[in-house]
Amino acid sequence: MKLNTGELVTGALVISALSGFVLAYQYEPATPFISTVAMEATIPFGPFWRSLHFWASQLFLLLLFFHIYKTISWPLDHQRTTHKRHWTVIALTVPMAIFALFTGYVLRYDATGQDACMIAEHLLLKVPLMGHALNRFLIAASDEGINRVYAVHILLTFLLWGFGTWYHLKRVTLKWPAFMSLLIALCAFCALIEAPIDLPGQNVALIKGPWFFLGVQELLRYLPPFIAGVLYPMIPIAAITALPWLPKPRVGLWITGLWGLSYGYLTLVASLR
């Protein structure tokens, strides 16, 4: 059996979405942290469902990165306009996926989640002209609590699903063997390993954000928020979405690769703190 990376990405997304809807039955956006802790402590199989949602989502993002890595040269030899357009649209699901994971961290609303939420809100507000509107659309937590974060988190399921299958699936399918092996492996893993959560009232001197955010967190120490938190992370997204349209697509690959190296380095520095 040849496992197709696209198929695995789809499988992880399905498991993540379904387990997420299970969690929503007991989740309460007015008391996010308390209801999350309740799942951990009192609700039968709470830790299992939370763990399944957490790890399936992590796996989804990692597999998505791997999938991009495997297909990154596709635009080099598909130069028809329809192909280019398809690539650009589908590349936009990457920031969506990252934001879906990010809002997930926020929703559990422990110390990491709260701080990550505030940072994201402040960073969005630094975007010239559109910052305020973007914040109203995506976060607005200081005014609205996490209602909007929750709405967007669920909305992203549909967007990722819609683009990833209905639009993109003309090429990639999800068959039973791939889905079942993924489901069984994840369930076994999550029955043993819990999803992390910070306990309240710890006076920790250093909070580390979500792993995919560590590099940005490190850079925010040194550079103004707009550069470190908005412009710098936009580089690879811009490069990948624009890839097929560039006069020399290879340049885009180089930019993305070099950016990836720099980000890996920053992440390493941050995680060693």
Added chain:
Amino acid sequence: MTRRQLLTKAGKWAVGLGLFFPLYSFIMKKRYRPPIQIQIKEALKPGQFLMEKEFALFQTTKGPLAVSRRCTHLGCIVNYHETGKIFLCPCHQSKFHWDGRYISGPAKKDLYRLKVRPLEGGKGFLVEIPRGKA
């Protein structure tokens, strides 16, 4: 492009924009919400302090002082370290004096002070956190 195609295209844009405006206004509207008021039912002697989730309340000889714990860099909750009488931000390590004055790190600005007044009868305080600024 034929006339028909042009009309279809224009129609699609009209529907899109026609829907965008109601969506935009719906989402951008901020409902009014009064500031959050927090009652502290504890008397503090000068030199004593109380650590709340959103702020720290210090009693001084000149009266109470409420310092917001929202870091002025990007809004993380700063932690108080009693030994050095400083606030330290766990996100990018900005430092502040106990009364909120900026010391070092990327924040560059002092911590906000919140409105605080003693409760009637002298036993306790009322602290006000403005919405959207917390």
